[in-house]
Each structure stands twice: as structure tokens, then as C-alpha cells.
Amino acid sequence: MSIWTVSGRVKDVALAASREQLATLTLYRKGESDLLHRDGMWFLLATCEVPEPEPNSDPVEFLGIDLGIVNIATTSDGEIIAGRALNRLRVRERGLRAKLRKKNTPSARRRLKKRRGKEARRARDINHKIAEHVVAEAERTGRGIALEELTGIRERVRLRKPQRATLSSWAFAQLGSFIRYKARQAGVPVVYVDPAYTSRTCAECGHIDKANRVAQARFACRNCAFVDHADRNSSRNIRARAQVLWRCGAPSTAPASPRRPRWDWTQAQHHRQ
Incomplete structure (x- = not known):
């Protein structure tokens, strides 16, 4: 891909994606894309218009x-x-977050923010x-x-x-x-x-x-x-x-x-x- 910067356009920037994502980008990408910086990593947000298949109008059940x-x-x-295994993990994570909130130090707040993000991603x-x-x-x-x-x-x-x-x-x-x-x-x-x-x-x-x-x-x-x-x-x-x-x-x-x-x-x- 190529990116506009304050120093001009930078061309031939490599990106990593799964085989399915690359195929979707190649076939259905529309318009410009956004570049997002989060947690020290860069993400390419591309809009793709994928045609919908004909809906099943007569399901067997x-x-x-x-x-x-x-x-x-x-x-x-x-x-x-x-x-149950997932719920046990969720209870454990909730207990750890409660302890961090109670401690309320700068490092505890940073760890709490990190654990909240991890739970949301899971x-x-x-x-x-x-x-x-x-x-x-x-x-x-x-x-x-x-x-x-x-x-x-x-x-x-x-x-x-x-x-x-x-x-x-x-x-x-x-x-x-x-x-x-x-x-x-x-x-x-x-x-x-x-x-x-x-x-x-x-x-x-x-x-x-x-x-x-x-x-x-x-x-x-x-x-x-x-x-x-x-x-x-x-x-x-x-x-x-x-x-x-x-x-x-x-x-x-x-x-x-x-x-x-x-x-x-x-x-x-x-x-x-």
C-alpha cells in the first residue's frame, strides 16, 4: 500500500494479513483506507463492499x-x-480487577486498564x-x-x-x-x-x-x-x-x-x- 505523510507519499509499504483478508481486499476494497495506531501497533482499516448471497427463503428447519x-x-x-471453564476464568479476572481498583495506585490503574482490554478482546x-x-x-x-x-x-x-x-x-x-x-x-x-x-x-x-x-x-x-x-x-x-x-x-x-x-x-x- 501507499501512505500520504507530511513528507509526501510513501509507496510500497508492506502489510500483514490472513489469506482470506488479502483476497477480500483484492476483490472488494472500495475508497480510501484509514491507518490506526493503537498499543504501539499500526492497523489498516479498509472498507470492502462484499456482495450478499441470495438468502435461503425455504429453510428445512x-x-x-x-x-x-x-x-x-x-x-x-x-x-x-x-x-463453566470460561465462567471460572471470568470470575478470576473480575476478582483481580477488584483488587487493582482497591489498590488504586498509578501502576495498578495501568494494569487495570490493560486487563479490561484483555477481557474485552477475549x-x-x-x-x-x-x-x-x-x-x-x-x-x-x-x-x-x-x-x-x-x-x-x-x-x-x-x-x-x-x-x-x-x-x-x-x-x-x-x-x-x-x-x-x-x-x-x-x-x-x-x-x-x-x-x-x-x-x-x-x-x-x-x-x-x-x-x-x-x-x-x-x-x-x-x-x-x-x-x-x-x-x-x-x-x-x-x-x-x-x-x-x-x-x-x-x-x-x-x-x-x-x-x-x-x-x-x-x-x-x-x-x-
Whole structure:
């Protein structure tokens, strides 16, 4: 690349990138690029206009994704992504940051800033990997993706103080946006459903009861005795609701705002029966 400087244009400046990034730059780069200096390194920010594939207008089914605190993501196929080991690391990092804030010396503040950046980069990397995995699986099997509408989740849920800290520290909105844009690039439809009672509803018979949720990871229906992992049961309910919405002509898009009309799930249950 070439760069304008106060001393004139410098040509033939080498840059490092992955093979995929270089191919994208070669094929789709548009306009000028920005040069960013951060943490002693230089980054080239280039705008690329990549054509979108034709969206899948007739998915064979939906892949339900349940997002949670203990397990960041659980699919309706039963796959649990980023669970307890990650949370243990997050708790440890949160404790270290609390100690540095309490110390409050210049060196402690520098270390605190560095650790905050490290935690944000780790969360972003994990969210990218989860989104890529989910979208690749949906694209491979010809399915759409079903997600809960999590707008205002921090205001809706009631949790103990340690759980509130864990909930607030993870970028669920970022994960949702990563899944959305990666799915758009792959032509995979995404449907958002009402999250009400997904953790209390039996995926087999549809019975809703607070007592169905025996423990954090265990679901046992009081009506039909169906037993499953609680997060997988929730993801299956999310998948079923997405299929109903898709048959009713739901748009493949993200929620527009927190005030948009909510889906009446009693009507959906009646339609399903």
C-alpha cells in the first residue's frame, strides 16, 4: 500500500494479513483506507463492499440457540458452547480487577486498564467463534437460526448479586450482532422469538410450569415426565417458536426497538396445536 505523510507519499509499504483478508481486499476494497495506531501497533482499516448471497427463503428447519449465563450458548442439537471453564476464568479476572481498583495506585490503574482490554478482546474472540460455528452449522444443514429477543434482558431478569455481575460482564448484544451479520453474509435467515417461559415449557408436550425447572441444568416435565438438559429444552422451544413465526410470515431480521409489538405466544400455541 501507499501512505500520504507530511513528507509526501510513501509507496510500497508492506502489510500483514490472513489469506482470506488479502483476497477480500483484492476483490472488494472500495475508497480510501484509514491507518490506526493503537498499543504501539499500526492497523489498516479498509472498507470492502462484499456482495450478499441470495438468502435461503425455504429453510428445512431452524437451529434454536439459547443464550445464558452458565452456558453462553446451547443449540437445539444439544451442543453446549463455552460453559463453566470460561465462567471460572471470568470470575478470576473480575476478582483481580477488584483488587487493582482497591489498590488504586498509578501502576495498578495501568494494569487495570490493560486487563479490561484483555477481557474485552477475549469476549469478542469467543463471540466471533461461537457466531461462526453456529452460522456454519446452519448453512451446512440448510437451516435458519432462531434466537431469543434479548432486548432489555438486564432489566427483566432477577438475579443474585454474583449472577448480576456475570450477566452484565458478557456482551450478549455483541454475540447477537455477530450471528446476525455472519448469517446475512451466508444467506441464512434469522428469526427472533419472544423468550417468555422458554425455560419452563416442556419441548415435548408444551406444559408450562415453574416446577419443571428442577435445577439450573435439569428439566423434568411435571406433566409427561420428559427429562432433558434445561438449556437444550429451552433451545428446542426457541426452535419451535421460530418455525411457527416463519410459517406465519415472520421477517428474517433483528428486533427494531424495545418497544416493538411482542408476539402473543398463546396464539402461537393454538396455531401449533
